[in-house]
Amino acid sequence: MASRFLTLADVKEALNVSAAQAYALVRSGDLPAIQVGGRGQWRVEATALEDYIQRMYAQTRARIDAGTLDERE
Template identity: 60%
Template sequence: MPESRFLLLSDVAAELNVSDSQVYHLVRSGELSAIKIGGRGQWRVERTKLEEYIAEKYAETAAWVRDNPLSDRETD
């Protein structure tokens, strides 16, 4: 069975191992792209947008690690 194109916020939370409210904040802040659909305005995140978000976080983390090397005290 093929994967769904769109994910519920709870699905995204499970993928990222964070709370539903954290995902809602990411969406409402614009950090994670999502769409509102239906009469009740339910949020959906496209799987490709989630993968792009994850890739961006890896790049940001790599840059942070590069710019903030371990000190001698942290390696002990």
Template identity: 60%
Template structure:
């Protein structure tokens, strides 16, 4: 059974980005997270991460539609 909550380092590994990028996403409110424990360690709920990924797919699809591939882009 997968854990419900992930460390920021686990999220970074899932998204293939740096820990600092995930920290920024959490601190800016882009990626929902909670602080737990006496030392206030960040945790991201797996379901929220999946929602975030789906949101990014939708945003990317909208961007692709608004920015069609040009002949120049196809050659690269």
């Protein structure tokens, strides 16, 4: 059974971003997450990550359609 929750390290790997970028997504509220345990470790529900990815696809499509996509890599 796949885990319901992902660590920020899992998110970092899935999105191929830095740890700081994964944390910033959570802190900004763009990627919903919860804090668990005595040390307040972040966990992201796998479905929330998939929803985020789908939102980013939709936003990218909208920017392409509007001709406002920035060509930065």
